Amino acid sequence: MFSSVIVVTDRTVLDAQLQEAIHQINRTTGVVAHIDGLTGSKSSELAEALESGTHIVVVTIQTFPYALDAIADRTTLRGRSFAIIADEAHSSQAGGASNKLKQVLSQAELDEVAQGGAVSAEDMLAAETKARAEAGNISFFAFTATPKATTLELFGRPGPDGTPQPFHLYSMQQAIDEGFILDVLRNYTPYKTAFRLSHNGKTYATSDTGEGTVAVTTEGGDDDLVDRSAAVKSVMNWVKLHPTNISQKVQIIVEHFRQNVAWRLNGQAKAMVVTSSRKAAVRYKLAFDKYVTENGYTDVAALVAFSGEVTDPESGTDEPFSEVSMNPGLKGRDLRDAFATDEFQVMLVANKFQTGFDQPKLVAMYVDKRLGGVQAVQTLSRLNRTFPPLKDQTFVLDFTNEVDDIVDAFAPYYEATTLADVTDPNIVHDTERKLSVAGIYERSEVDGFANAFLAREGHNALVKWVAPAADRFTVRMRSAVEASNAVEIDELQMFRKDVGTYVRQYEFLSQLFDYEIPWLEKLALYLKLLAPQLRSGEKDTPIDLSAVAIDYLGHHRQATRDGELSGGTPLEPAREAGTGTVRDPDMVALDEVINRINDLFAGNHPDSSVRNVVTHIKDRLEESETLKTQAQNNSLAQFRASPDIDVAFTDAVIGSMDSSADLSAQILNNRDLARALLGELLPAVYRTLSKAS
Missing domain, CATH: 3.40.50 (Rossmann fold)
Known part of the structure; x- marks a missing residue:
């Protein structure tokens, strides 16, 4: 053959x-x-x-x-x-x-x-x-065990209903039932992080959050203003990397491993700690080594895996950290080989070994990173390898994610992965038209680029044809920023996003459809080189956190649950030509950011009208252009599965703080209450949005 x-x-x-x-x-x-x-x-x-x-x-x-x-x-x-x-x-x-x-x-x-x-x-x-x-x-x-919608479209065969289907399926459910892999969603234990912050001597109420929801207030103040989103991100990242936070989590991890995991597999059981960044991995390794040394533990040792070098002066040295310097016990061995021995029991990782790593002795995973979709499935599935006859269960301790969110991530792949519909090839033309009206590039420049590309004239010759468009974009962006022309800035930022959208759409769909239009191919080649040269023109202002302090921090274990999986959720194909939106910075005082992060979960506030809060949330959901587009192109069941709903709902609840901080905080802090409220509101929101003009 x-x-x-x-x-x-x-x-x-x-x-x-x-x-x-x-x-x-x-x-x-x-x-x-x-x-x-x-x-x-x-x-x-x-x-x-x-x-x-x-x-x-x-x-x-x-x-x-x-x-x-x-x-x-x-x-x-x-x-x-x-x-x-x-x-x-x-x-x-x-x-x-x-x-x-x-x-x-x-x-x-x-x-x-x-x-x-x-x-x-x-x-x-x-x-x-x-x-x-x-x-x-x-x-x-x-x-693949985790096909994306694009993978199904590219490799699948047309089924009876016309949608692409796999040639052969051996489902996750069947593999678990037949004992070839383990169910990693058994013994899943989430943790909540509670903390109290102070800024410039002011102390605020206790927060209790799974890293998921934060909010701000706008009650004035004479401090320097900061971008709301950037401030929230900076504060939460600062808390996540704080030595006190990491040292407490290390204590939980080490003690749980020694008491519940280490003795399994006749003492050969191993664990993986999934960190959120390379810097977090470095700090975890330092805290881990310090804790086991101070407690005289000789039965547990850790390796750390991350790429390149990390500089972290706050750790007490200006010298860069690397895998080699932080793993002196390697002695020239590969990390996989060293971890397979009895010398090491725990692997601390940052974007390494989360996929494609086969170590059947892994029994436990400690997660301190936001996971979702395919990444969640691939990461937790490092645990599903069997080690007969000794390995019969796994453990997951999660400091960041909710059990229900992880179950939702696994659902599409449990029984069978299906595609709700096929991608419309015309979205390439729609995106191309959006790009052409921006006036950033000339057709003659794209043609010249294509000729130089096919003649293999080299990188410099190609850059020459792209440079004029990059200059036009830069000049227009600079002028718009200087003139505070928000409309022009938004249009240019949307052009940047649409450039990437077009390249991704064409590279995928051209493998399925013969467009027979050389211009589309030339434009894709041209934009691929242009994309990295488009700059926003706006500089991010660093958030000064020097006056922020942690007054209290603790981690609270929640009830251990077994994630129940059922039938799969169909994957949605690409439907729109560049539907992204541009966010305007929302400037508030840093004191107010921290105040609302804490007040979000505080309970000592006066009661407010439930009607006002619910009405406000419903109105905000119905104002979302993203949700409107999705409602008009999907059934109610598909609309309910959209990840954008949770984001919009959280934003709406946060926006209702002015009318009732107490009720809003209760919604954000009580997942069952939030799900019940959203479930009641969604049908009405869907009806309104699906009929909107």
């Missing part, structure tokens, strides 16, 4: 595991080629493997582009067919990277267009577009 099978993965860790697994299948020399650059350049290794007809070629998605030029010039690949196995098929295989695969292996089609002499840019781009949508010599096989 195929000349070669190319296994493509988007992460080095998974690539190593795949190579090991494939190598066990057949040890015959010449059957499997591992493109690792050990015997030469990766591009020459890959080209040679394909040319010689090696049956199985294992590469990373990052490695493959190195071979583009070498493979494109070889005629020996003509007439051959290829199977592409995309393991863990996420965005990398659904965007520009897989386009490059198709462009290379469909080079024969481009050569046919060019027969007989010179070929125009229009012909070349038309051929590339057609090859991308109809590559006849490539078969894609995509494997």
Whole structure:
């Protein structure tokens, strides 16, 4: 069937595991080629493997582009067919990277267009577009436990109702029932963080929050004004990274691990701590080592995993931290290999090993990071590996997320992942029209860019064609900022967002549809280089937190729950051409930000009218353009599943603080009350929005 099978993965860790697994299948020399650059350049290794007809070629998605030029010039690949196995098929295989695969292996089609002499840019781009949508010599096989809507559209086969469906399904539910993986939502324990802050000597009421909801007041004050959103983010991040906060969480983690986890698997059980940032990972490691040393614990030791170097003078040194410097026990070993030994029991991670990490001895996970959607499923699923016959349950302690939110994230993938509808290919045209009316780029510049791109004139030649548009944008933004022209600033910021939207839409949809319009291809190439050169023109003002202090901080364990999963929620495809909105800064005093963060959960306030609060919340929800668009394009059931509703609801409750701070705080602080109120309001809100003109 195929000349070669190319296994493509988007992460080095998974690539190593795949190579090991494939190598066990057949040890015959010449059957499997591992493109690792050990015997030469990766591009020459890959080209040679394909040319010689090696049956199985294992590469990373990052490695493959190195071979583009070498493979494109070889005629020996003509007439051959290829199977592409995309393991863990996420965005990398659904965007520009897989386009490059198709462009290379469909080079024969481009050569046919060019027969007989010179070929125009229009012909070349038309051929590339057609090859991308109809590559006849490539078969894609995509494997994933967490398909996105775009993945289903790209790889799925049309079902009876016309929507793309997977060729084969082995569901999470079936795997759990048959004992191949564990249910990670059993024994799920959330924690609430309570704290009291002071600013410039003023002390405010106690807060109790899961990092989810904060608010501000606007009662005046003579302090310097700050952006409401930026201030809330800065304050909450400051609290999250505060040494007292982290040290208390470390104590909870270590003691829970030693009492409930360490003795499992005959003493081989391990745990992972998921932190919110590289700086948080550094501070967790310092606090962890300090705590176990002070308590004389020799039965628990931690490794920390993060990329690059982190500078954190507040930790007491100006020297940068790195994995090597913070893990002296590695002794040259890979982190995975060292963690697999009995020397280390806990792995502290920051955006590493949350996906594609296979360690069956993981029994517990301690989460101090906001997780949602696919990321939540992939992160917690590090625990689901079995370790027969010893591993029969897992533990999750979560300082940040709610159980119901995690269950909602798992729901689409539990029984079967389905797509509510297919993406309308015309949204590419809609976005292109939005961009064209902005007057930032000229058609002649896009054409010149495309000619230089196809002639491979180099990066400098391409930048020359993009520079005029970047300059126009910069000049207009600077003038708008200086003139305080809010309308012009909003239009320019929307242009920036729509540029990214167009590139993503076209890169995905051009793999499904042959647009037969070279202009769309040229514009996508042009905007991809233009996007990083568009600047907002506005400088963020740093928030001064030097006068803020924590007077009290504590972590309160909530009831342990088992997340109950049921049927999946259909994934929604892309429907609109750039529906983002621009937020105006809301300037308030920093004292007021902290005051409302604390007052949000305080109870000593006078009663207010329930009617006024509910009416205010309903009116605010009905004013949302985002919710209006979603209501007009979805059923009530689909509308209820929108993550934007929770955001809009929280904003509305926060906005009702002026009429009743007490009732609003109760709503924000009582999840059951909030869900009940929202459930009562949504049908009426949906009816109003779906009929709005």
